[in-house]
Amino acid sequence: MMAEDNFNLPKHIAIIMDGNGRWAKKRGYPRIVGHKAGVNAVERVVRAAATRGIRYISLYAFSTENWNRPKNEVTALMGLFKYYVKLKIDALKKENVRLRFSGRFSSLPESIKDILREAESETLNCNKIDMIVCLNYGGRQEIIDAVNIFIQKNPQKQIDEKTLRSCLYLPDVPDPDLIIRTSGELRLSNFLLWQSSYSELYFTEKLWPDFDELDLNEAISSYSGRERRYGKT
Ligand code: FPP
Numbered sequence: 001m002m003a004e005d006n007f008n009l010p011k012h013i014a015i016i017m018d019g020n021g022r023w024a025k026k027r028g029y030p031r032i033v034g035h036k037a038g039v040n041a042v043e044r045v046v047r048a049a050a051t052r053g054i055r056y057i058s059l060y061a062f063s064t065e066n067w068n069r070p071k072n073e074v075t076a077l078m079g080l081f082k083y084y085v086k087l088k089i090d091a092l093k094k095e096n097v098r099l100r101f102s103g104r105f106s107s108l109p110e111s112i113k114d115i116l117r118e119a120e121s122e123t124l125n126c127n128k129i130d131m132i133v134c135l136n137y138g139g140r141q142e143i144i145d146a147v148n149i150f151i152q153k154n155p156q157k158q159i160d161e162k163t164l165r166s167c168l169y170l171p172d173v174p175d176p177d178l179i180i181r182t183s184g185e186l187r188l189s190n191f192l193l194w195q196s197s198y199s200e201l202y203f204t205e206k207l208w209p210d211f212d213e214l215d216l217n218e219a220i221s222s223y224s225g226r227e228r229r230y231g232k233t
Contacts, residue, residue: 008224010177012056016191019183019207032076037209039084048213050129056173057131060191064138082112085119096128102169103137139193142169178223182208198230
């Protein structure tokens with residue numbers, strides 16, 4: 001690998017994994033088959049990101065709004081998360097992947113909370129890449145939760161930027177440098193609202209189950225060629 005290959009590499013990539021349903025529909029399958037194919041894409045892309053030297057990858061797996069989907073799809077998705085974590089935890093540990101969760105943990109089903117907690121503690125010391133699964137996640141909800149934590153501790157004080165940041169779900173994780181959304185939709189859909197202020201955005205028509213290492217490389221190349229000015233000239 002040439003030295004410039006690592007030049008301007010994003011440290012944190014966040015992905016809105018969209019298009020699983022359409023991928024399945026195109027093939028005449030039920031939507032959950034698309035989500036299963038989406039899990040394969042997760043594995044492929046996390047491995048590729050780790051190989052490229054990306055330090056954090058955030059994946060929008062289930063939003064606070066996704067509870068409004070048909071009950072059978074919600075149940076199947078929850079089942080898929082549990083199954084994946086249980087099945088893969090040893091492999092993730094071996095590959096030095098730290099599994100973390102971000103979202104409104106308190107209102108997740110009990111059965112899933114235990115599995116998530118265990119997976120987090122099992123991989124706590126892994127440090128090749130942090131794989132952050134955003135589950136029951138909403139950007140507005142995260143900001144509200146942060147403000148409420150602050151008020152509880154400091155009822156008389158005003159909040160500032162640094163303090164608000166310290167009350168977010170994962171305060172140690174740097175803001176995403178690059179946010180990718182698949183399947184041609186051009187919006188953030190309540191993902192990482194606070195953290196995305198200066199993120200570069202990348203959109204592709206590819207449906208999430210079809211997204212692969214080459215697509216990731218293309219997104220990274222696009223990022224690397226951009227100039228980030230953070231409001232300066
Ligand atoms: C959006 O596609 C996708 C989701 C709401 C679920 C994403 C979840 C996964 C890919 C599984 C991730 C698993 C782990 C373990 C991280 P959509 O259903 O909205 O697709 P559509 O827009 O084509 O209907």
